[in-house]
Amino acid sequence: MERDPDAFADDIIARYGRHISSSMARLYRFMGLATVEWGGQGAVCTDVHGREYLDFNGCNGTLFHGRRHPRVIAAVREQLDRLTITSRLFAHQPGVELATLLAEVSPGDLQYSFFCNSGAEAVEGAMKLARVYTGRPEIIAAQNAFHGKTFGALSATARELFRAPFEPLLPGVRHVPYGDAGALEAAITDRTAAVLLEPVQGEGGVIVPPGDYLPAVRELCDRRGVLLILDEVQAGLGRTGRLFCSEHWGLAPDIVTLGKILGGGVMPVGAFMARADVFRPFDENPYIHSSTFGGNPLASAAALAALQATLEEGLAEQAAEKGAFLRAGLEQVRRDHPDVIREVRGLGLMIGIELHREGLGGVIIADIVANGLLAIHSLANERVLRFLPPAVVTREQMDRALEIFAAAVARAEAVLADV
Ligand code: PLP
Numbered sequence: 001m002e003r004d005p006d007a008f009a010d011d012i013i014a015r016y017g018r019h020i021s022s023s024m025a026r027l028y029r030f031m032g033l034a035t036v037e038w039g040g041q042g043a044v045c046t047d048v049h050g051r052e053y054l055d056f057n058g059c060n061g062t063l064f065h066g067r068r069h070p071r072v073i074a075a076v077r078e079q080l081d082r083l084t085i086t087s088r089l090f091a092h093q094p095g096v097e098l099a100t101l102l103a104e105v106s107p108g109d110l111q112y113s114f115f116c117n118s119g120a121e122a123v124e125g126a127m128k129l130a131r132v133y134t135g136r137p138e139i140i141a142a143q144n145a146f147h148g149k150t151f152g153a154l155s156a157t158a159r160e161l162f163r164a165p166f167e168p169l170l171p172g173v174r175h176v177p178y179g180d181a182g183a184l185e186a187a188i189t190d191r192t193a194a195v196l197l198e199p200v201q202g203e204g205g206v207i208v209p210p211g212d213y214l215p216a217v218r219e220l221c222d223r224r225g226v227l228l229i230l231d232e233v234q235a236g237l238g239r240t241g242r243l244f245c246s247e248h249w250g251l252a253p254d255i256v257t258l259g260k261i262l263g264g265g266v267m268p269v270g271a272f273m274a275r276a277d278v279f280r281p282f283d284e285n286p287y288i289h290s291s292t293f294g295g296n297p298l299a300s301a302a303a304l305a306a307l308q309a310t311l312e313e314g315l316a317e318q319a320a321e322k323g324a325f326l327r328a329g330l331e332q333v334r335r336d337h338p339d340v341i342r343e344v345r346g347l348g349l350m351i352g353i354e355l356h357r358e359g360l361g362g363v364i365i366a367d368i369v370a371n372g373l374l375a376i377h378s379l380a381n382e383r384v385l386r387f388l389p390p391a392v393v394t395r396e397q398m399d400r401a402l403e404i405f406a407a408a409v410a411r412a413e414a415v416l417a418d419v
Contacts, residue, residue, distance in 0.1 A: 005035075005048045005049045005050070006049075008036065008048055009034060009035045009036045009047075009048055009049070010034070012036045013025050013028055013029065013034050013036075016028070031362070031365070031366050031369070032366050032369060032370050033369060035047040035048060035049055035051070036048040039067075040055065040067040040068070041066070041067055041068055042066040042067060042068075042390065042392050042393075043055055043056075043066055043067075043389060043390050043392060043393040043394070043397050044067070044397075045067065045374060051372070052372060053369070053372050053373060053374045054372060054373045054374065054389075054393075054397050054400060054401050054404075055067070055374045055389070055390070056373060056374055056375045056387045056388065056389040056393075056401055057374045057375050057376045057386070057388060058265070058388050058389065058390055059260075059265070060234075060260070060376065060379075060388065061202065061234050061239060061260050061261070061350070061386075061388040062260040062261060062263070062265055063265040063390050064237065064238055064239060064260075064261040064265065064310075064315065064319075064349075064390055064391055065261070065264050065265050065306055065309060065310070065315065065390060065391070065392065066265070066390040066391075066392040066393075067265060067390075068265075068266070069264055069265065069266070069305075069306065069309055069392075071305045071306075071308070071309045072264035072265065072266045072302050072305045072306050072309065073266060074305070075301045075302060075304065075305035076266055076267065076298055076301055076302050076305075078301070079094065079297050079298050079301035080298065083297045084296070084297060084298050085293070085296050085297070085298075086296065086297060088292075092297050092300070093297075094297045094300035094301040094304055095115065095295045095296075095297065095300040097300070097304050098113070098115075098295075098300045098303050098304040098307070099112075099113040099115075101304065101307055101308070102271070102273060102307070103273075105243055105307070105311065106243075106244060106252075106256065106273055107244050107246055107247055107251070107252035108251075108252025108253070108275070109252070109275045109276065110252065110253075110255075110256060110273040110274060110275060111273075111274075111275060111276045111279070112273065112274050112275075112276060112279040112282075112283065113271050113272070113273045114271060114272050114273075114274075114279075114282065114289065114294070114295075115269065115270070115271050115291070115294040115295025115299070115300065116269075116270040116271065116272075116291045116294040116295075117268050117269065117270055117291065117293055117294060117299075118148070118259060118268060118270045119147075119148050119153075119231075119233035119234075119257065119258075119259030119260060119270050120147070120148025120149060120150040120153040120154075120270075121148075121150065121270050121291070121294075122233060122257035122258060122259055122270035122271055122272045123147045123148050123150075123152065123153040123156065123196075123231060123233070123257050123272075124148075124150055124152040124153055125257075125272045125289055126194075126196070126229045126231075126255045126257050126272040126274075127139055127152050127153075127156070127170075127194070127196070127229075128152070128289055129255060129272070129274060129278065129279065129281065129282060129289075130193040130194035130196075130227050130229060130255065131193050132281040132282075132288070133193075133227065133278050133280070133281055134193040134194070134226075134227065136190075136191050136192060136193040137171070137172045137191055137193065138172040138173070138174065138189065138191045138192045138193060139155075139156060139172065139173045139174075139192075139193060139194050139195075139196050140173075140174050140175075140176060140184065140187050140188065140192060140194070140195045140196070141156040141157075141158065141173060141174070141175050141176075141195075141196045141197070142158065142175060142176060142177070142178035142197055142198070142201070143158050143175045143176065143177050143178055144158050144159075144178055144201055144204035144205070144207065144380065144381070145157060145158045145175065145178070145196075145197070145198060145201060145204060145231075146158070146159070146198070146201070146202060146203030146204055146379060146380050147196065147198075147231055147233075148233075149162060151166070151169065151170060152170055154166065154169060155169040155170035155173040156173055156196050157380075158175050158204075158380070159379075159380040162380075172191070174187055178197070178201060178204070178207060178209060179207075179209045179210050179213050180213075181212075181213055181216035181217055181220060184217060184220060185220050185224075188220070188224050188226055192224070192226050193226070193227060194226060194227035194228070194229050194254075194255070195217060195220075195221055195226055195227070195228055195229065196229040196231060197214075197217065197228075197229070197230060197231065198230070198231045198232075198234070198235060199214060199230050199231075199232060199235050199240075199245040199246055199248070199249075200234075200235045200240060200245060200346075200347055200350060202234035202235060202350065202378070202386075203234075203378050203379035203380040203381070204378065204380045204381055205352055205354065205378045205380070205381035205383070205384035206345055206346050206350055206351065206352025206378065206384060206386060207345075207352075208345060208346065208347055211249075214246065214249045214251060215249050215250075215251060218249075218251045218253075221254075227254040227255060227278065228253045228254050228255075229253060229254065229255040229256070229257065230245070230246055230253035230255075230256050230257070231256075231257045232244060232245050232246070232256050232257060232258055233257050233258060233259035233260055233270070234259075234260060234350070235347075235350060236256070236258050236260075236261065236262075237258060237260075237261040237262060237307070237310065237316075238261060238310050238315045238316035238319050238348075238391060239261060239319060239348055239349055239350050239388070240319070240323075240347035240348040240349075240350050241316055241317070241319045241320030241323055241347060241348030241349075242316055242320075242348075243310065243311075243316050244256065245347070248347065254274065254275055254278050255272055255273065255274045255275075255278060256272065256273050256274075257270070257271070257272045258270065258271045258272070258273070259271070261306070261310075262303050262306070262307075263299060263302050263303055263306065264302045264303060264305060264306025264307075264309070265306070265390075266302045266306075267298055267299040267302035267303070268299070269295075269299045269300075269302065269303045270294075271295075271303075310391075315391040315392070316348075316391075318391045318392075319348040319349040319391045320348050322349060322389075322391065322393060322398065323346065323347070323348040323349045323350070323351065325395075325398060326349070326351060326387060326389070326398055326401075326402070327344055327345075327346060327351055329398070329399075329402040330344040330351065330353060330387075330402070330405070331344050333402065333405060333406045333409055334353075336406070336409075336410075337409045337410065337412075337413050339356065339413060339416065340355060340356060340360060340409050340412050340413050340416065341353060341354070341355060341356070341409065342354045342355060342356050346387075349387070349388060349389055349390075349391060349393075350386075350388060351386065351387040351388070352378065352384045352385070352386055353384065353385045353386075353387070354383055354384045355383050355384070355385065357383070357416075358382050358383045360412050360415075360416070361377045361382055361383060361384075361385055362377075363412050363415060364385065364405075364408045364409060364412050365377065365385065367407075367408035367411055367412070368404050368405055368408045371404045371407070371408065372400075372404060373400075373401050373404040373405065375387055375388075375405075387401075389401070
C-alpha cells in the first residue's frame with residue numbers, strides 16, 4: 001500500500017468515532033486495536049499495517065470455513081455474474097438447492113426453510129411461527145440465554161444489561177434455569193407455545209448442558225404438546241463437531257434457527273427450519289412473514305457452497321478433532337495457572353475459558369492481540385474468554401495460539417501477584 005498506514009488508521013479511527021461510535025473508537029485506542037482490518041485468508045487476519053493475526057474470534061464464530069474459502073468465493077463470483085437480487089416474482093435455483101440440501105442433512109423431519117439475513121431475524125421468525133402454529137402466546141427461554149437483540153429475540157435474551165433500556169419487551173417470555181428440566185416442566189402452562197434453548201449456550205459463556213438435559217426437554221415438550229425450538233445460530237453447522245449440535249444427543253427440534261456459519265463467512269444469511277406440519281401456517285400464507293433480501297441468490301449460493309464444503313471436507317469432524325486438541329492444550333495452561341483460569345470447557349471448536357476474575361479478561365485479550373491472536377469474551381459473561389477458530393486452522397497455528405495465550409496468562413498472573 002502506498003499510503004502511510006499509521007496516518008490512514010488514525011484517520012479511519014477518528015472518523016469511526018465521529019460517525020459510527022465514539023465510545024468504540026476510544027475502546028479501539030485503549031485496547032491497542034487502533035488499526036484497520038484489511039484482509040486475510042483461512043485462519044489468518046491481516047491489518048493495514050501488514051500485521052498478521054490468528055483469528056480465533058472469526059466474527060464471533062461465523063468464519064468456520066476460514067476467511068475467503070475458495071469454494072464459497074467461487075460460487076458467489078459466478079452468481080454475481082448472472083443473478084444477484086431477483087424480482088421476487090420467480091423462484092431461483094440457489095435458494096431451492098440450499099433448502100433441499102438443508103432438508104437432507106438436518107436431523108428429524110425438518111423439511112421447510114425460511115431464509116433471512118441474521119441470527120436474530122431467524123429467532124424472530126421461529127418465535128412467530130411457534131405462536132401462529134400453536135395459537136398460544138408464551139415462550140419459555142433460559143436464564144443466561146442469548147438469542148439476539150431485535151425486540152422479539154431480545155425478549156428471549158436474558159441479560160439485563162441488554163434488556164433493561166428497552167423494556168417493556170414482548171410479554172409472555174419467561175426464563176428458567178438452564179440445565180434444569182424440572183424447572184422447565186414447572187414453568188410450562190396451557191399458554192406455552194414453545195421452549196426456546198441454545199443447545200450449548202454461547203454468549204452466556206460456553207455452557208454445555210448436563211448430558212440428560214436436552215433429551216429430557218425433548219421428552220417433556222412431546223408429552224406437554226409444546227414445540228422445541230433449538231437456536232443453533234452459534235452452535236450449528238459444524239462448530240461443535242457435529243453438523244447440527246442437537247445430534248450430540250441424537251434428537252431433533254421442531255424448529256431450528258441457523259445463522260453465522262450458514263453464509264460461509266462470505267454473505268450474511270440466517271434461516272429457520274421446521275417440520276412440514278409446524279411450518280403449515282407460513283406455507284399456506286407465505287405473505288404473513290417475509291424478507292426482501294432473505295435467501296437472495298448471492299446469499300443462497302454462498303450458503304450452498306459453504307454447506308457442500310462442510311460436508312465434503314469433513315469440517316465438522318475436523319472441528320471435533322481440533323477442538324479436542326485445543327482444549328487439551330488450554331487445560332494444560334489452566335493447570336499451570338490455576339489462580340488465573342478457573343475452567344476450560346466446550347464442544348468441538350466452541351471453547352470457553354473461564355477466568356477467576358472478570359477484570360483479567362481485558363488484560364489477556366489486549367496481550368494476545370498485541371502478540372497476534374484474536375479472541376473475545378462472551379457477550380453475556382465477561383469472565384469467559386472464547387476461542388471460536390475456523391475448522392481449517394492448522395496444527396502449527398493451534399500450537400502458536402496456545403503459546404501466545406500461555407504467555408499472556410503468565411503475564412496476567414504476574415499482574416495479579418503485584419496487586
Ligand atoms: N442466537 C444465538 C445463539 C447467537 O449466538 C446469536 C449471536 O451471537 C444470535 C442468535 C443473534 O445473531 P445475529 O447477531 O446474527 O443477529
